[in-house]
Amino acid sequence: MLNELTAKMLHPCGECPIRHRAVCARCDDAEQARLDKAKFYRSFEAGQTVIWAGDQMEFVGSVVKGIATLTQTMEDGRRQMVGLLLPSDFVGRPGRSTATYDVVAVTDMVMCCFRKKPFEAMMAETPHIAQRLLEMTLDELDAAREWMLVLGRKTAREKIASLLAVIARRDAALHLREARGAIEFKLPLTREAMADYLGLTLETVSRQISGLKKDGVISLKGKRHVIVPDYDRLSEEAGDDADGGILV
Amino acid sequence: MLNELTAKMLHPCGECPIRHRAVCARCDDAEQARLDKAKFYRSFEAGQTVIWAGDQMEFVGSVVKGIATLTQTMEDGRRQMVGLLLPSDFVGRPGRSTATYDVVAVTDMVMCCFRKKPFEAMMAETPHIAQRLLEMTLDELDAAREWMLVLGRKTAREKIASLLAVIARRDAALHLREARGAIEFKLPLTREAMADYLGLTLETVSRQISGLKKDGVISLKGKRHVIVPDYDRLSEEAGDDADGGILV
DNA sequence: TGTCAACCTTGACACAGATCAAAACGCGCG
DNA sequence: CGCGCGTTTTGATCTGTGTCAAGGTTGACA
Numbered sequence: 001m002l003n004e005l006t007a008k009m010l011h012p013c014g015e016c017p018i019r020h021r022a023v024c025a026r027c028d029d030a031e032q033a034r035l036d037k038a039k040f041y042r043s044f045e046a047g048q049t050v051i052w053a054g055d056q057m058e059f060v061g062s063v064v065k066g067i068a069t070l071t072q073t074m075e076d077g078r079r080q081m082v083g084l085l086l087p088s089d090f091v092g093r094p095g096r097s098t099a100t101y102d103v104v105a106v107t108d109m110v111m112c113c114f115r116k117k118p119f120e121a122m123m124a125e126t127p128h129i130a131q132r133l134l135e136m137t138l139d140e141l142d143a144a145r146e147w148m149l150v151l152g153r154k155t156a157r158e159k160i161a162s163l164l165a166v167i168a169r170r171d172a173a174l175h176l177r178e179a180r181g182a183i184e185f186k187l188p189l190t191r192e193a194m195a196d197y198l199g200l201t202l203e204t205v206s207r208q209i210s211g212l213k214k215d216g217v218i219s220l221k222g223k224r225h226v227i228v229p230d231y232d233r234l235s236e237e238a239g240d241d242a243d244g245g246i247l248v
Numbered sequence: 249m250l251n252e253l254t255a256k257m258l259h260p261c262g263e264c265p266i267r268h269r270a271v272c273a274r275c276d277d278a279e280q281a282r283l284d285k286a287k288f289y290r291s292f293e294a295g296q297t298v299i300w301a302g303d304q305m306e307f308v309g310s311v312v313k314g315i316a317t318l319t320q321t322m323e324d325g326r327r328q329m330v331g332l333l334l335p336s337d338f339v340g341r342p343g344r345s346t347a348t349y350d351v352v353a354v355t356d357m358v359m360c361c362f363r364k365k366p367f368e369a370m371m372a373e374t375p376h377i378a379q380r381l382l383e384m385t386l387d388e389l390d391a392a393r394e395w396m397l398v399l400g401r402k403t404a405r406e407k408i409a410s411l412l413a414v415i416a417r418r419d420a421a422l423h424l425r426e427a428r429g430a431i432e433f434k435l436p437l438t439r440e441a442m443a444d445y446l447g448l449t450l451e452t453v454s455r456q457i458s459g460l461k462k463d464g465v466i467s468l469k470g471k472r473h474v475i476v477p478d479y480d481r482l483s484e485e486a487g488d489d490a491d492g493g494i495l496v
Numbered sequence: 497t498g499t500c501a502a503c504c505t506t507g508a509c510a511c512a513g514a515t516c517a518a519a520a521c522g523c524g525c526g
Numbered sequence: 527c528g529c530g531c532g533t534t535t536t537g538a539t540c541t542g543t544g545t546c547a548a549g550g551t552t553g554a555c556a
Contacts, residue, residue, distance in 0.1 A: 206534060206536080210535075
């Protein structure tokens with residue numbers, strides 16, 4: 001609660017770190033000002049559930065800082081992650097009142113939120129928001145379809161390499177670098193979360209990471225910090241054709 | 249070619265069978281008239297490739313009749329279907345010039361097409377099209393994510409049951425019925441296409457269908473006509489919770 | 497009516513990844 | 527510093543699905 005208060009003051013849109021990629025990216029100054037007045041920040045701690053599938057959603061919003069996951073759970077407990085929410089990603093679906101998936105903060109996280117009703121009203125009136133949201137949704141659809149190939153047809157080793165490549169790419173994009181040559185990044189997920197994303201067990205994830213390490217495709221500093229000496233080699237292990245698939 | 253000519257005259261928008269579900273569903277009469285002038289029909293025969301991944305896309309359009317698949321192929325030939333295109337589904341991505349996936353007609357098929365440039369212009373000017381496209385894209389994203397659970401976590405038997413349930417639901421929706429009780433439908437896919445959709449081999453597909461038949465979950469008339477005596481039973485076999493997941 | 501090609505089914509066996517189990521690591525906390 | 531707990535690694539074994547191979551069915555066409 002205290003957290004939420006401090007977060008609330010975080011910053012005016014002008015200095016927002018995700019301004020150029022978020023739903024509001026296309027808005028002009030007047031539209032931005034309107035959003036600025038309506039927005040509020042919410043913070044979540046690592047491990048905290050943002051929303052449960054089936055719950056009423058009173059807000060929509062963008063991830064500003066940190067990482068969250070979108071997961072689906074079957075009655076018997078089998079789980080599948082269906083999305084990884086990184087800074088600038090949008091949460092919530094205009095026109096639908098309940099959440100379809102569980103949203104869980106993986107790291108400490110800050111979201112920029114809007115109450116659903118006013119946001120939908122703004123969407124109807126300012127086409128720039130709807131346009132950008134369409135673009136983002138199409139990108140997510142491409143990412144989901146890319147992931148269908150990973151889940152349906154790749155081996156465990158290729159799956160791990162694919163996940164690392166995706167994170168490496170997005171991390172590079174965040175730092176405005178290109179994904180090639182040597183790359184280092186923090187791996188924000190537990191082995192179990194990786195398993196949930198890849199349709200594997202955590203034991204298999206662990207073994208395959210050990211395998212990639214033994215073969216020099218990656219090396220680790222601690223458990224969660226990955227060093228990729230050669231991005232192209234990783235991409236090859238992922239089974240991606242030459243230029244590493246779709247940018248996420 | 250002859251086919252295309254006959255198809256071209258097919259019908260004015262007023263009597264279009266997908267009018268109420270397609271991208272144009274929200275358009276008013278004036279907008280509809282404008283689309284009517286710009287549209288042209290194209291026909292494809294079963295087995296024909298509509299477009300190859302990587303090719304230039306000069307048009308976008310809606311499936312009016314028949315079925316097509318969206319597939320992704322790896323260099324070594326592994327294939328994953330990432331979408332099933334049924335009547336009213338939209339093909340192509342505004343703002344992108346090349347196709348991301350192979351689109352192949354599974355049955356004889358008719359599409360209602362627009363050249364990409366004029367369509368994009370109309371989209372910019374008539375928010376109704378963009379709104380509907382956003383809605384459709386969000387639905388497809390949900391479907392893709394539902395499929396991620398199928399691919400990542402379900403057993404072969406559950407996968408087959410899931411596919412049959414999806415087709416049964418869409419077929420029921422097309423005939424404006426609800427999916428429950430006894431249902432019969434034509435199964436438009438070969439075992440191989442089903443395998444590509446489900447991340448299985450065609451042998452496993454065949455064995456699991458035999459299994460479901462033996463256990464009375466389904467029965468077959470010929471190879472391609474499925475009879476489901478009890479939809480709820482099928483849904484249960486698919487591992488879906490009580491009310492059968494997301495409507496597609 | 498027979499022939500051919502495409503599609504489907506079934507069987508035997510192999511193997512990738514799951515499952516079960518135990519031990520090692522790493523980090524916060526008294 | 528050492529304790530305890532969550533996370534990760536590693537090992538042994540099991541199993542569902544893939545692979546390879548051989549027939550069977552169906553429908554179009556001569």
